Each structure stands twice: as structure tokens, then as C-alpha cells.
Amino acid sequence: MKIIVAIAFILIIGSLASALLFLMRDRGRSNRTVQALTMRVGFSVALFLLLLLAYKLGWIQPTGIR
Secondary structure (H helix, E strand, O other): OHHHHHHHHHHHHHHHHHHHHHHHHHOOOOOHHHHHHHHHHHHHHHHHHHHHHHHHHOOOOOOOOO
């Protein structure tokens, strides 16, 4: 589960970086920035839902603050 979450974070950060790159290159003339940010939101929502599902199925347990 840790590997899946790490991969999801890498995808989210990569999508955010590509959106910045497209914003700098295109200067607002194309929709590539919007598409990259839409993908980032989609990855974030998918990660959140995956974590909720994993908790519900018992794959992960809360550990609390130590």
C-alpha cells in the first residue's frame, strides 16, 4: 500500500510540474495547462478514495500520534 501511495504522490507532483511547464511555454494559448491540472485533481481524488477504501477493507489501520 505504501508503494501505491508513493506512486500516486509522484503522479500528482509530476502533473503539477507539467502544468507549470505548459503554463510557462504556451503562455495561455493552449489547453494543456488546464488538462494537466485536471489530471492532478483526478489523481488526488483517486488517491483519497483509494485510502478510504483501503481503510474500510482493513488494508490500513490508523496508528495515531506517537
